[in-house]
Amino acid sequence: MSPQEMKQLKLNRIYKALLSLLADHPLSDISVSVLCRNADVSRTYYYRNYKSMQEIISRHQEMAIKSYLRILPHAAHMNFTQLMTAYFRLMQRQSTENILLINAGLTDTLIKTFRTVYLFLVDQKIIDSSNTRSHHRYFPSFMAGAVISIQIQWIQEGMKETPAEMGKMLNELFSFAAQK
Incomplete structure (x- = not known):
């Protein structure tokens, strides 16, 4: 090994x-x-x-998200809707552990992890960051907080929408419709 x-x-x-x-x-x-x-x-x-038990959670979540994105077809050429669909598909698969983390009060850890992965995707040019607001220094934190808040509500309400519907909805909420 x-x-x-x-x-x-x-x-x-x-x-x-x-x-x-x-x-x-x-x-x-x-x-x-x-x-x-x-x-x-x-x-x-x-x-x-x-350094902490929260770091274990962050590292595992980051590894899981990055590994999942790597196995997706055409992962390097995904638009925002496709990325969010893939993210919510993974979160749906991990819903039991996400509920456990949410109930344990670890939403800050989930937000930090999402922000880290988002910055990684921008750095790897998987996410187009050419629009003006993407360059705002607080935008990754805004994005992470919003997505995780929506994810928590979606999970708590029984994941009624499909991951594809969530991807489209987030695309509309963040006004990324112009990205292809």
Whole structure:
């Protein structure tokens, strides 16, 4: 197993252990020792790789979103509607863990993660950032807060709209209709 694969395996284990613990305990009651024991990783591994349990969530979510986008056909040439459709498709698949994170009060972590991935997509030129407002320094935070807020409402209301409908709706809400 390559070092990268081992790193991903350990991240998956510690993330799943954290989710399992969050199902029964508030985040503040979860100790690093218990988390590491449940994940079968050392405390040294935890402290060498993470500053907080929220960072575990962020890194796993970022990895999942980036991995998902990489497997999509023509991922490098997607418009905003297609990107949001793909995002909501992934969030639909991960709805159980998202509910757990939302109920644990970790929406700030979800917002931070979305912002990080959004900036990555802009940097990789997967998202067109040529319009004026995209260059505003607060726009990524605005975008992340809005999308995650909508995602939370969508999940809590039972995901009645399809991911494609959510992609179109977000495109309209953000007025990206001119992008192709």
